[in-house]
Amino acid sequence: MQPRNPTRPIFVGDDRTGIIQIGGGIAPDHPLAKGLVGESTIAPISVQTMTAGYTHTIDKCVAEIHKLTSAGADIVRVAVPEKKDTEALKEILSQTTVPIVADVHFHFKRALEAIEAGVHKIRLNPGNITDRAQVEQVIDACKERNIPIRVGVNEGSIIERKDKQARAKELGAVFGENKHGYMMAIMIAKLEEYLDIFYDRDFYDIAISAKSMDASLVIDAYTEISKRFPHPLHLGVTHAGPKETGCIRSVVALGTLMANGIGDTIRISYANDPIYEVEDGLELLYTLGKRERVGAELIACPTCGRIQVDLFSLVQDVNDKLNEEIQVPMKVAVMGCVVNGPGEAEGADVAVFAGDRKGIIYVQGEKVATVGEEEILDRLLAECKNFQDQVRSGEVKLGEKKVDIVPPDPEGELGSGWEKMAATRMGHTSLTIDGSAPA
């Protein structure tokens, strides 16, 4: 894991929403550290998302922003394609408690209207707002209100089709050996050209994005951009598709970049409810150790031919309940048998190991109960809540005692449930205990 790249920080929000810092750590004597007071620390990587509904339907938009904020979004972006959308912003801002970004394309006046309404950040697209005088008006308005701007050179909108051949010839040699060389050259050239307008206006509160649906281009483009521009990077794979494939594309690209120290704020994009973008973005940061986990971390065995309860259903139910009830970052393990379960659950604060349609429950290595399969969920949750109370009161510490469990004799205390399991068939929809297709 590489240390984070230093950048010039930007600040998004106000006294009411709280201020989210993005990036930081630029050397005070760097030419682009102009106007910053002292040395800045590097902020934790933030999670962004975008509302899926129309901004001008104020009540629905506010409800969606509240939902995304509750799920853990640090910043929420809204589209403002029409004047009725920017007209709705003032009311939306008064009813929400998270920094709001206005996503502007084609019409620079939408940016001016959004700034006037009090929005906390603007996203501009150099591919469709190109007139220098218009860009200057937006920059000046942001400067006056101390609002940062994200410059997003997405692959889909950055191509200047009218001079594609000329640009390719001019820039093609720069990244000649890279299969994405042409597109990377276009993105970087466009950024240089666009940011010159900002620098000429003495404006430096900038974030950059360079999204594509191609994860390998995203990795290469952001890597090259991070070497050239000391501004915070907003990472994302755009048009990533449905959640299933979008998750893989996003995690590969964003995970690789963040492991290399690149990236200051992320947005995962799905053709689905944006709440999944927030949940998966947070989980990615927790998994990489980039953010301190909020809530329980669930460890579950992958199941195998030794499984002794309907683990797929149990894991899903436990996951849902933990999300609802547990805010302390305890480790909880759900294991399908007692043979390898204890080893695989090492480090868990609360664990259950299944056997013969029963479960034995441990809290920090101490066996606290043996219950029937139908009681596992409730008892496990009760133990987790009790443990959470003890952590909060300072009676116990997270991860204090490692799981050190001598597995019970599967033929003794728990017995072998194999035959019973095979006879009654587990509740999986796609799997049966004997491997045959479900009826």
Ligand code: SF4
């Ligand atoms: S805990 Fe048991 S059932 Fe689960 S994968 Fe390990 S050996 Fe298989």
